[in-house]
Amino acid sequence: MLVLETEICRLKMRNPTMLAAGVLGTTAASLNWASKSGAGAIVTKSFSIDPNKGYANPTTVEVTGGFINAVGLSNPGVEAFTLELKKLERSVPVVASIYGSNPEEFGRLATKIGGMVDMIELNVSCPHAVGGCGASIGQDPDLTAEVVKTVKNVIKNPISVKLTPNVTDIVEIAVASQKAGCDALTLINSLGPGMRIDIETAHTILHNKFGGLSGPAIKPIALRCVYDVYKAVSVPLIGVGGIKDYMDVVEFLFAGASCVQIGTAIYYDGLKVFRDICTGLERFMKRKGYQSVKEMVGKTHNYY
Amino acid sequence: MHVPNIVKIKEIIQDTETVKTFIFKWEVKDEVPGHFMMMWNFQDEKPMSISLIDPIKDEIGISIKKVGKFTESIHLMDVGDELGLRGPYGRGFKIIGSRILAVGGGIGMAPLVAFAEEASKRGIKLDVINAATTQDELLFLSRFKKSGVNLMPCTNDGSFGFCGFGTALAEKALKNDSYDMLVCCGPELMMKKLVELVDKFKIPAQFSLERYMKCAVGLCGQCCVDDVGWRICVEGPVFWRDDLRLIKEFGKYKRDAAGVKHSLI
Numbered sequence: 001m002l003v004l005e006t007e008i009c010r011l012k013m014r015n016p017t018m019l020a021a022g023v024l025g026t027t028a029a030s031l032n033w034a035s036k037s038g039a040g041a042i043v044t045k046s047f048s049i050d051p052n053k054g055y056a057n058p059t060t061v062e063v064t065g066g067f068i069n070a071v072g073l074s075n076p077g078v079e080a081f082t083l084e085l086k087k088l089e090r091s092v093p094v095v096a097s098i099y100g101s102n103p104e105e106f107g108r109l110a111t112k113i114g115g116m117v118d119m120i121e122l123n124v125s126c127p128h129a130v131g132g133c134g135a136s137i138g139q140d141p142d143l144t145a146e147v148v149k150t151v152k153n154v155i156k157n158p159i160s161v162k163l164t165p166n167v168t169d170i171v172e173i174a175v176a177s178q179k180a181g182c183d184a185l186t187l188i189n190s191l192g193p194g195m196r197i198d199i200e201t202a203h204t205i206l207h208n209k210f211g212g213l214s215g216p217a218i219k220p221i222a223l224r225c226v227y228d229v230y231k232a233v234s235v236p237l238i239g240v241g242g243i244k245d246y247m248d249v250v251e252f253l254f255a256g257a258s259c260v261q262i263g264t265a266i267y268y269d270g271l272k273v274f275r276d277i278c279t280g281l282e283r284f285m286k287r288k289g290y291q292s293v294k295e296m297v298g299k300t301h302n303y304y
Numbered sequence: 305m306h307v308p309n310i311v312k313i314k315e316i317i318q319d320t321e322t323v324k325t326f327i328f329k330w331e332v333k334d335e336v337p338g339h340f341m342m343m344w345n346f347q348d349e350k351p352m353s354i355s356l357i358d359p360i361k362d363e364i365g366i367s368i369k370k371v372g373k374f375t376e377s378i379h380l381m382d383v384g385d386e387l388g389l390r391g392p393y394g395r396g397f398k399i400i401g402s403r404i405l406a407v408g409g410g411i412g413m414a415p416l417v418a419f420a421e422e423a424s425k426r427g428i429k430l431d432v433i434n435a436a437t438t439q440d441e442l443l444f445l446s447r448f449k450k451s452g453v454n455l456m457p458c459t460n461d462g463s464f465g466f467c468g469f470g471t472a473l474a475e476k477a478l479k480n481d482s483y484d485m486l487v488c489c490g491p492e493l494m495m496k497k498l499v500e501l502v503d504k505f506k507i508p509a510q511f512s513l514e515r516y517m518k519c520a521v522g523l524c525g526q527c528c529v530d531d532v533g534w535r536i537c538v539e540g541p542v543f544w545r546d547d548l549r550l551i552k553e554f555g556k557y558k559r560d561a562a563g564v565k566h567s568l569i
Binding site for chain 2: 022023024025026027028029030031032033034045051052053054056057058059060061062063067069071074075076077080087196198200201203205207263264266267270
């Protein structure tokens with residue numbers, strides 16, 4: 001197991017996997033379950049200052065190769081969420097995913113919870129958010145930079161910016177985030193948005209009509225984004241998007257990710273996916289002679 | 305694939321003033337008592353227990369109590385109208401034992417009538433405590449009678465059957481008879497009382513819980529319960545009594561669509 005140990009922004013991880021934001025992350029109960037299931041770190045469901053019920057159902061519908069979701073960033077608000085944060089077992093690093101509609105809201109949130117978590121992930125990338133939240137920030141490099149600067153000013157925790165792939169040039173946003181002082185980048189959030197129509201009635205199935213695509217179908221996109229961004233920045237990358245098994249993890253490490261997040265795969269394989277990935281990865285590393293996860297990061301770039 | 309199937313309402317049974325059973329043509333495959341479907345009215349989607357499973361006629365039935373906007377809209381529908389159904393979801397009841405006591409209250413009778421019909425087909429001796437506030441609210445009396453179970457109706461006001469709570473009648477039944485197993489579905493505070501009883505009489509028991517749901521496939525975390533984190537849509541809705549020990553919020557609180565806690569007491 002020691003060979004799987006790694007670290008990001010000085011946070012020690014027992015293995016390079018994290019529970020991704022938005023999956024089984026709304027309560028301490030499910031977050032603790034994920035860490036007990038073998039995740040190397042856990043990311044909370046994105047939360048905001050005020051409570052948000054999110055969208056009505058259907059919020060999730062399956063498509064070929066994954067799911068589209070429009071849950072709508074539902075959360076009980078920061079006051080209630082701090083009660084959940086207090087119940088976390090803290091056996092693995094905890095990353096709080098936060099969102100707001102302007103830099104000031106992000107700053108307020110970060111101030112409130114920075115002392116309770118190890119790292120903060122800025123959700124500037126949800127593709128189905130309203131009111132100026134989510135991707136409407138992450139599609140604008142200047143607005144993203146402002147959010148990063150504001151949060152950097154108020155907390156000491158390392159900050160990762162979660163990037164949206166739904167832009168012409170993800171590298172531009174990544175570079176702007178790094179320039180503004182972020183400590184890491186998480187990429188990618190869900191793709192699209194996409195939609196699905198019921199052919200019997202012509203109704204759109206998601207209540208919000210559109211939702212972000214996640215799951216194996218987006219892996220090639222996520223991988224390419226990690227590859228491109230790795231070339232352009234020096235901060236560590238957290239790769240996410242369609243990762244299901246250890247082979248996917250290896251691809252992301254070689255593309256430039258220092259560690260990865262797992263979300264939709266929990267539907268296909270349950271929470272045992274973390275242990276399955278770690279076993280597979282350790283076997284692979286033994287076979288190939290890799291002594292550490294770190295030495296695998298960015299290997300593909302050695303050729304070009 | 306987890307996508308709603310569009311089905312036409314084949315038949316509507318007016319069970320009581322507030323409860324209707326909607327029958328759909330459905331290719332019955334894996335559906336068992338205790339399973340639920342996500343029902344879509346093209347505006348919202350909610351989990352509903354399956355109350356009738358007929359693999360010969362290829363039909364399922366879903367019994368719905370009119371309690372709010374969503375259920376009211378379903379009650380306004382006619383035979384021939386369309387709805388979306390996806391499922392079945394969750395873990396259903398395990399039919400174990402030769403002598404079972406089923407205890408239900410109100411619309412909690414819905415999964416239990418499906419359970420009773422299946423269990424009695426297998427020759428299992430089944431006593432059913434069917435509790436309601438008053439005679440007019442008692443559900444599925446003729447279905448239970450037809451299935452051959454020993455039906456023990458119970459009303460709060462004594463207008464029919466035993467006068468009192470279902471929990472009181474359950475205690476009587478447990479004292480007078482010996483059961484291999486107990487199944488229960490109803491208001492959570494009623495189920496909490498039943499847990500005390502099954503502990504007292506040392507009977508293995510299964511309870512069907514409900515929580516607000518969104519994805520129903522185990523991803524979103526909306527229906528995760530404290531402190532163990534289990535998902536009502538995957539690890540539940542049916543839990544053995546022992547597993548229920550880990551669900552510390554049982555009988556205490558539940559969460560709404562925002563995740564805000566609301567007390568059940």
